[in-house]
Amino acid sequence: MARKMIYVFIALLFAATGFYVGTYLVGQDLIPLPEAIPQLGPGFIGLTTLTGMILGIILTPWIIKISLWLTALLEQMLSRTPVQDLVMGSVGLIIGLIIANLLGTIFSFMGFIGKIIWIMVTILLGYLGMAVSVKKREEIMGALGSISRFGGSKDKLVQDGKHVGSQKILDTSVIIDGRIADLCASGFIEGTLLVPGFVLEELRHIADSSDLLKRNRGRRGLDILNDLRKGSSVKVVIYENTKGIDETAEVDTKLVKLAQKIGAKILTNDFNLNKVAELHGVKVLNINELANAVKPIVLPGEEMVVQVVKEGKESGQGVAYLDDGTMIVVDGGKRHMNQVITVTVTSVLQTAAGRMIFAKPKNDKRSDVPHPDAQRYKEVNVLG
Numbered sequence: 001m002a003r004k005m006i007y008v009f010i011a012l013l014f015a016a017t018g019f020y021v022g023t024y025l026v027g028q029d030l031i032p033l034p035e036a037i038p039q040l041g042p043g044f045i046g047l048t049t050l051t052g053m054i055l056g057i058i059l060t061p062w063i064i065k066i067s068l069w070l071t072a073l074l075e076q077m078l079s080r081t082p083v084q085d086l087v088m089g090s091v092g093l094i095i096g097l098i099i100a101n102l103l104g105t106i107f108s109f110m111g112f113i114g115k116i117i118w119i120m121v122t123i124l125l126g127y128l129g130m131a132v133s134v135k136k137r138e139e140i141m142g143a144l145g146s147i148s149r150f151g152g153s154k155d156k157l158v159q160d161g162k163h164v165g166s167q168k169i170l171d172t173s174v175i176i177d178g179r180i181a182d183l184c185a186s187g188f189i190e191g192t193l194l195v196p197g198f199v200l201e202e203l204r205h206i207a208d209s210s211d212l213l214k215r216n217r218g219r220r221g222l223d224i225l226n227d228l229r230k231g232s233s234v235k236v237v238i239y240e241n242t243k244g245i246d247e248t249a250e251v252d253t254k255l256v257k258l259a260q261k262i263g264a265k266i267l268t269n270d271f272n273l274n275k276v277a278e279l280h281g282v283k284v285l286n287i288n289e290l291a292n293a294v295k296p297i298v299l300p301g302e303e304m305v306v307q308v309v310k311e312g313k314e315s316g317q318g319v320a321y322l323d324d325g326t327m328i329v330v331d332g333g334k335r336h337m338n339q340v341i342t343v344t345v346t347s348v349l350q351t352a353a354g355r356m357i358f359a360k361p362k363n364d365k366r367s368d369v370p371h372p373d374a375q376r377y378k379e380v381n382v383l384g
Contacts, residue, residue, distance in 0.1 A: 006064065007060050010056055011056035011060055014057075014059070017051070018049045018055075021052070022044055022047065029100060049188065059350055092128075092132055092134070093133075099125050100121055103118065166191050167193075167263075169193075169266050170193055170267070171251070171265050173270045173273075176221040176222065178221075184233065193235065197238065198254050199255070203222055204222075240256065245261070252272070252273045253276075256273075260280060260281075265282070266282060267285045271288075274286050275370050291324070296324075298345050300348070303342055303344050303345075303362060304359070306320035306328055306359075307340045308334075308339055311337070315334075318330040318331075318335075326356075326357060327356050330361045331346070342362040345359045348357050
């Protein structure tokens with residue numbers, strides 16, 4: 001029923017247009033009609049009205065189809081567009097149209113040409129306002145936040161994680177690693193944690209892998225992410241706005257581009273991603289570097305009790321581990337395999353992979369004092 005009413009309305013609109021055109025042409029004497037036959041004027045108007053109605057009947061089905069197609073296309077585009085882009089684009093469009101309307105009084109003095117210029121300027125300013133607002137939405141929101149902060153709404157900003165600390169983008173490795181949950185619970189992480197949509201998609205692919213180890217790692221990452229969103233005091237946001245980023249690029253490249261785009265830091269434990277991001281001027285927070293920084297400092301000459309759990313690479317060397325996973329290379333420790341001994345630290349080497357401690361046995365006798373963490377070292381040996 002509604003379709004028929006629209007059909008009739010458009011056909012009548014075409015007929016009314018034809019009537020208006022005929023009246024205008026006759027009234028302005030644009031159509032030369034003999035004055036001796038005054039009936040030609042109403043007849044001509046009737047002809048244009050009939051022509052408009054016929055065109056309406058013929059073109060209305062096509063107009064309805066094209067309108068429905070354009071509506072569906074527009075609806076799909078709007079459904080894929082983030083809410084922030086819609087809001088900022090609308091604000092920019094309104095501002096552009098207001099400016100164009102103010103300029104219309106200037107162009108009105110130029111007559112018909114001025115009206116054409118005004119229409120073109122209106123379209124241009126509307127588009128520019130919308131495009132600039134969408135591309136610069138982060139900067140605009142930051143500027144509005146600064147204004148509100150100076151305006152006295154400091155308490156509100158303190159509660160907003162986005163203004164307390166900078167935004168941090170989580171990569172796949174740091175989510176699977178799991179230590180990020182403990183860091184958030186400890187209160188050392190502030191601000192907003194962003195999980196890009198392509199990182200979430202990579203996690204899903206890993207969780208669906210045919211390889212058992214990869215599948216378990218992916219599912220563990222998804223569980224950690226869900227726990228972070230539900231129970232963490234830090235705000236975790238799934239960031240879907242990757243407009244302008246090459247969808248065919250690798251995940252690491254997308255992370256760097258996204259961090260450059262929104263001015264965020266990358267939170268990772270991937271050494272290669274760390275180096276690539278630094279080359280592009282992106283700030284990186286590496287959890288492995290944090291773990292190395294908080295490890296206890298050991299100085300040459302200190303003594304410690306360890307259990308030699310395996311052979312070293314060099315002849316006669318043995319390897320032991322601390323509770324935090326720090327490897328201790330014991331010179332001459334091979335003959336003390338699976339023994340708890342006291343060693344003296346000779347040197348400490350800091351590498352990109354972590355800290356290595358070099359030591360030598362204090363004596364050749366097995367320690368008579370049982371190490372309280374001996375069972376834990378055995379577990380480390382089994383896991384290693």
